[in-house]
Amino acid sequence: MINSKFDPKRIIVALDYASAEQATQLLSKLDPELCRVKIGKELFTAAGPDFVRAAIDMGFDVFLDLKFHDIPNTVAKAVAAACALKVWMVNVHASGGSAMMRAAREAVSYAQHKPLLIAVTVLTSLSQEDLAEVGITITPAQQVLRLASLARDCGMDGVVCSAAETAMLKSHLGETFCLVTPGIRTEADAANDQKRIFKPVDAVLAGSHYLVIGRPITAAEDPGWRLEKIAELLHGSFSNLC
Numbered sequence: 634m635i636n637s638k639f640d641p642k643r644i645i646v647a648l649d650y651a652s653a654e655q656a657t658q659l660l661s662k663l664d665p666e667l668c669r670v671k672i673g674k675e676l677f678t679a680a681g682p683d684f685v686r687a688a689i690d691m692g693f694d695v696f697l698d699l700k701f702h703d704i705p706n707t708v709a710k711a712v713a714a715a716c717a718l719k720v721w722m723v724n725v726h727a728s729g730g731s732a733m734m735r736a737a738r739e740a741v742s743y744a745q746h747k748p749l750l751i752a753v754t755v756l757t758s759l760s761q762e763d764l765a766e767v768g769i770t771i772t773p774a775q776q777v778l779r780l781a782s783l784a785r786d787c788g789m790d791g792v793v794c795s796a797a798e799t800a801m802l803k804s805h806l807g808e809t810f811c812l813v814t815p816g817i818r819t820e821a822d823a824a825n826d827q828k829r830i831f832k833p834v835d836a837v838l839a840g841s842h843y844l845v846i847g848r849p850i851t852a853a854e855d856p857g858w859r860l861e862k863i864a865e866l867l868h869g870s871f872s873n874l875c
Contacts, residue, residue: 665694667861751789
């Protein structure tokens with residue numbers, strides 16, 4: 634769960650790079666007082682825990698986005714290792730089930746450093762047709778609610794979801810259940826591989842607590858300036874919201 638007070642660092646910049654060198658160049662252009670950063674599978678596979686430590690040393694809170702999904706014992710050990718890295722947030726797949734999520738929760742409870750532990754519901758790249766291909770016949774929104782409710786019951790601090798589902802989730806799961814939204818684009822940005830997308834202000838208005846933003850910032854001619862403008866817009870518009 635999160636505090637209901639406004640968090641000035643709602644933006645999580647996705648460091649979707651193939652090397653530590655590329656990611657470090659981007660970090661040097663960003664203000665850690667305005668954002669957090671997400672390190673996913675590509676960068677972590679290329680650069681490993683050392684880059685996580687380096688980003689933290691540069692003043693950035695790190696969301697370690699590795700989406701753990703395995704047997705409970707393996708996931709618990711992976712989450713414990715993430716805690717030891719002193720990351721701000723770590724995630725698992727809710728579809729891994731209750732035993733796996735509870736094992737992850739227990740690992741955090743025993744750790745000296747306790748990051749936010751969130752669960753992935755339905756990837757924002759997936760449509761109704763994509764879900765049907767793997768045997769899920771309900772709508773993406775229904776599947777999100779099912780998995781988010783399970784995650785809440787297993788002690789997760791929140792979930793990753795599309796902004797299209799945030800109002801529904803807040804209604805069912807409460808104001809402080811943390812909602813992390815990828816698929817954020819501005820009017821000038823291409824959708825790329827995201828299918829359920831929102832603009833930053835619309836996402837916060839819908840109920841998102843944190844916005845994962847990649848290419849709109851990282852591909853900008855001046856990433857630092859673009860971050861500042863989005864942060865100013867969010868803070869000016871929504872500083873009174875949770």
